[in-house]
Amino acid sequence: MVEQxxxxxxxxxxxxxxxxxxxxxxxxxxxxxxxxxxxxxxSIWQQIINEPFTVTxxxxxxxxxxxxxxxxVNGRAGALRHGISRALSQVEDGRYRGELKxxxxxxxxxxxxxxKKPGLKRARKAKQYTKR
Numbered sequence: 001m002v003e004q005x006x007x008x009x010x011x012x013x014x015x016x017x018x019x020x021x022x023x024x025x026x027x028x029x030x031x032x033x034x035x036x037x038x039x040x041x042x043s044i045w046q047q048i049i050n051e052p053f054t055v056t057x058x059x060x061x062x063x064x065x066x067x068x069x070x071x072x073v074n075g076r077a078g079a080l081r082h083g084i085s086r087a088l089s090q091v092e093d094g095r096y097r098g099e100l101k102x103x104x105x106x107x108x109x110x111x112x113x114x115x116k117k118p119g120l121k122r123a124r125k126a127k128q129y130t131k132r
Contacts (some may be wrong), residue, residue, distance in 0.1 A: 006065075011083025011110055016071025020064060020083030022091065027063030031080065041069075045077040052085040055103045056096040074111050082108060 011018040029036040029049065040046055053059045065082060068076045085105035089097040100106050114123035121127070 007087045009083050009086035009090065011079045011081065011086060011108075013078030014071050014075035014112055016068060016075035016079040018066050018068045018076070018079035020066045020080065020087050022084065022087035023035040023060075023063040023065070024091070025063055029066070031066050031068055032036050038076055040073065045073060048077045048082050051081055051103075052088050052100060052105055055078055055105065055125070056088060056099050058088070058096070062091075064095040078109060081105065 005024070007022040008018050009022070011020060016047070019049065031039040036046060036049060040049060053062070066080055068080060070076075071079065083103070085100050089100050089106060097106070116123055119126075
């Protein structure tokens with residue numbers, strides 16, 4: 001059995017990491033051995049994941065197999081979008097790179113949760129100051 005060639009990329013968002021394989025044949029998006037519709041039931045998450053294909057006008061031309069670890073559902077969807085974008089940018093000698101870069105899909109969203117500071121309730125929330 002011959003393994004089909006694919007493009008590999010890693011996408012990240014918050015604490016989620018997505019390992020993405022992009023195959024050059026038509027097929028579904030499979031995340032953690034589940035269809036995307038089952039793993040991400042809300043349409044906004046599916047829209048986020050499909051954004052690289054929408055921007056490059058390549059819906060239905062690629063099959064995606066991905067493993068996602070860490071984070072919540074929003075972070076996982078963002079990591080998957082980042083991974084798909086990075087994989088698409090390598091396909092066909094960087095044919096789609098310009099469009100993806102213009103849409104801001106190749107940049108890793110570096111915003112992460114701020115750590116809790118000592119003496120505070122959360123990262124910045126403190127007890128109310130009493131003057132008397």
